[in-house]
Amino acid sequence: MDKHQLRALAANKARAAGLDGALLFxxxxxxxxxxxxxxxxxxxxxxxxxxxxxxQTLWGGSPRRISASYGLGQLMYTTALExxxxxxxxxxxxxxxxxxxxxxxxxxxxxxxxxGGNVRDAVAAYNSGRPxxxxxxxxxxxxxxxxxxxxxxxxxxxxxxxxxxxxxxWIALAGAAGLILVAIAARGGPQGA
Numbered sequence: 042m043d044k045h046q047l048r049a050l051a052a053n054k055a056r057a058a059g060l061d062g063a064l065l066f067x068x069x070x071x072x073x074x075x076x077x078x079x080x081x082x083x084x085x086x087x088x089x090x091x092x093x094x095x096x097q098t099l100w101g102g103s104p105r106r107i108s109a110s111y112g113l114g115q116l117m118y119t120t121a122l123e124x125x126x127x128x129x130x131x132x133x134x135x136x137x138x139x140x141x142x143x144x145x146x147x148x149x150x151x152x153x154x155x156x157g158g159n160v161r162d163a164v165a166a167y168n169s170g171r172p173x174x175x176x177x178x179x180x181x182x183x184x185x186x187x188x189x190x191x192x193x194x195x196x197x198x199x200x201x202x203x204x205x206x207x208x209x210x211w212i213a214l215a216g217a218a219g220l221i222l223v224a225i226a227a228r229g230g231p232q233g234a
Contacts, residue, residue, distance in 0.1 A: 067191035072115035077138045081110045111135035114145030164188045
């Protein structure tokens with residue numbers, strides 16, 4: 042799947058789930074840069090939660106596979122399990138774009154509900170497991186602002202295009218939020234309507 046197909050898939054799934062597509066796109070852009078094969082080993086997670094534990098209770102794989110983030114939303118295996126991923130599936134199945142997007146949407150939706158719709162707290166918790174005020178310094182100073190900027194660029198792109206077009210136009214906007222189809226009306230409405 043190319044980047045445009047991934048963005049279309051994400052947009053359709055976000056719309057169907059009632060999630061703000063700009064938030065989903067910003068999280069995926071920040072986490073993986075739209076690379077469905079993105080992988081990041083998380084040594085701090087291993088040290089805190091895995092080291093010395095019976096791995097068969099989590100999954101019969103290696104600690105490195107369990108202590109890693111996978112795919113578009115950079116989901117960890119344990120987080121995926123909490124959001125409906127089947128324990129019978131290996132962590133590498135999180136590379137599947139459709140599966141990863143579904144789980145990312147479930148997690149974001151759950152976090153938004155938990156934090157009363159507060160996007161900043163939800164994004165902080167997505168990254169660190171804690172709301173913004175209790176999140177680690179990196180999450181507060183780097184990660185959350187990066188996601189929020191990505192969301193802002195999308196909003197500005199759409200708003201800027203709406204102000205500059207003179208007549209009814211269907212346009213495809215490609216940017217941080219991917220492909221968005223926008224109907225834009227000129228001042229005074231369409232001619233001949």
